[in-house]
Amino acid sequence: MTVTVPYPALRTFVTGQFTAHGVPPRRAALAADALCHGDLTGAGSHGVFNLARLYLPLLRDGRADPAAEPRAVRDTGPCVLLDACRALGLWSAAEAMDLAVVRARRYGVGLVSVRGGTHLGCAGFAALRAASRGMVGVVASNCGGQRIARPPGGAVAMLGTNPLAVAAPAVEDHPFLLDMSTTVVPTGRVRLAAAAGEPVPAGWLADDSGREVTDPAAFDRGEAHLRWLGGTPELGVYKGFGLGLVVELLAAAVSGAGLGPGPAALRGDGRPSGRDDDIGFLLMAVAPLHTGFGETARSLFGALLACPPADPSAPVRYPGWPEAERARRRRREGVPLPGPVYDELAALGFGRVAVTG
Template structure:
C-alpha cells in the first residue's frame, strides 16, 4: 500500500541476490505454517516493494508487520478463501484472515478469470489482512491482458482525520490501477495512498532519524509536524492528498471515502468511520483487522480488437515519454516507468537493503535454521 517509487538509499546498503531473498522469505512464511506455494507468492509480493524502490513496503515489514500478524493470531497461515456469494461477474469472498500478500493476488486472478468470460470481473473481499504494495497485485492483471484495479481500506484502523474534524476516522485507503502500455513499454502502474504519504514512509524516516517535510503530518490543532516519530506517539495525524482544505485536501479525503465505500462497505468489512472513534482525545485508534478490498479486472479485448487497444496504448504512453522535459537529463515518465527501471537494476545487480535490515534478516534466518543470502560482489 504505497505511493510512488523513490531512490534507494546509498552509503549503508548492501546488494543481495533476488532469488536468495525470495527463497528466504518463502522459507520464513512456510515456517509459520503457510503452504509452500502460498508462501512463495507472499514472498514475491513482499519483495516487490524492494525491487521497485518502495522499500518502506518491502522486507522491512517482514518482522515489523507480517510475522506479528501470525504471532498475535490476527492472520491464519492456512486459511482458504471462501466464496460467500457468486453472481458470475461479481463475487463476494471472505478471506478468513489469510495473509493479504497472498490473498490479494488470488482475488485479482479470480477477477481476471471472470473478466475473460464476461468482459469485467469484480471480487469483493472482507476479512482481509495487509497486502503490501497494491501495484504488485494489479500488475498481475496486466500480464493477462487486462486492466487491473485494486482498492483497500484499512479495516478499523483510524489514523487520518476528516478535514475540520478532531477525531481520526480513516486509514491511508490506497488504490492501484494497472494497464498495458503497449509492446516494449513498461506497464502503467499507479499505486498510491489517498493520504499525502503512507505510514510506511513516515516510519522509514523515523528509523533513519530524518525529519519529514511539512505537508505529511499535522498536530491536533492542525499545525505542521516535521518529527516522524509523532505518528506513533499519537501526536501526528496524516494529512490528505492535496494538503490543507484550501489546497485540495477534500479531494484526497473524498477519494479515501470512495475506497471505503467500494472496498469495505460493499463487502461488509470493518469500517473506519464509526462512533467508537469519538472516544478519547481523537488520537489514532483501532487496528487494521477485517480489511476490505475490491479487485476489479476489465478486458479491453471484450469490447474492441486487442491489437487496436495495444496500438493506441503504445501511442498514448510513448507520447508521454517523448514529451520535451523541462530539464535535460530528467525525462518525462508515467507511473510504472521508474519502478520498472529499479526492478531491472535490482534483478541485474542485486536488491539493495540497508546493513541494519541485512543483519535483521540474518537473525530471522537463524530462527528457522537458514542463512541470509550472501552479499553480491560490486
C-alpha cells in the same frame, strides 16, 4: 548504511519465513513475491521492512491464519464476494485478482470483493496481474478497523491510509501503474524516516493546530497526524480525503468488511486507533472491448514519453515506468536494504546467505 542483497536469496528467505509459519509453499512463494515487490520497485515502506514488524506477528498472534482457504459467499458470475478467512493479504489479494481476470475473460468485467482480509502490502502487485494479461486492473484496500487519518477539520482519526492502484498495459515491459496511498504518504514512509533519523518534508504531518511537523517520530508519539493528499483545502485536500472515502466504500462497504469510521472511533483520544483486522479489498479486471486496445495504450503512453522535457536531464515518465526500471536493475544487481532492515532480517537468520555490495 545500505546492504545490497541478491534478489533470489531475499525471495527464497522470505518464502521460507512464511512456510515456517505454516503457509503452504505455493502461497508462501506468492506472498514473498508480493512483499519483495516493494523492495524491487522502491516502495521500501511496503517491502521486507514489514516482515518482522507486521506479517510474522500477524501469523504468530493468530490474526492471520496461515492455512486459510478463502470462501465464496456469493457468486453472480462477473462478481464474486469472498470471505478471505484471515488469509495473508499478500497472496489472497493476488489470487482474488486472478479470479477477477478469469471472470473478465468470460464477462468483460470481473469484480472480486473481499472481506475478512489482512494487510495486502503494495496494492499495485495485484493490479499488475491484470495488466500482464492485457486488461486494466483496479485494486482498492481499506485498513479494516484501523484509523490513522482525520477528516479535514476533524479532531479524531477515522480512516486508514487506504491505498488505490490502477494498472494497464502501456509501452513494452513498462506497464502503467498508479499505486498510492490516499494520504500524502503511507505511515511506513514516516516510520522509515524515523528509523533513519531523518526529517520528513513539510506537508506530510501536521500537529493539532495544523502547523507543519517535520520530525517523523512525532507521529508515533501522537504529536502529529498524517495529511490527506493535497494537504489543505486550497491545495485539494478534499480530493485526497474523497479518494480515501472512495476506497472505503468500494473495498469495505461493498464487501461488508470492517470500517474505520464508527462509534469505536469516538472512544479514544482522537489519536490513531483500532486494528487492521477484517480488511476489505476490491479487485477488478476490465477486459478491453476495443480490439486495438494494446496499440492504443502503446500510442498513448508512448506519446507521453515523447513529451519534450522542461529539464533535458529529466525525461517525462508515467507512473509505473520508474518502478519497472528499478525492478529490472535490482533483479540484476541486487536489492539495497537500509541497515536496520537488513539487521532485522539477519536476526531471523538471513545472515546465512551470500550478501553482495
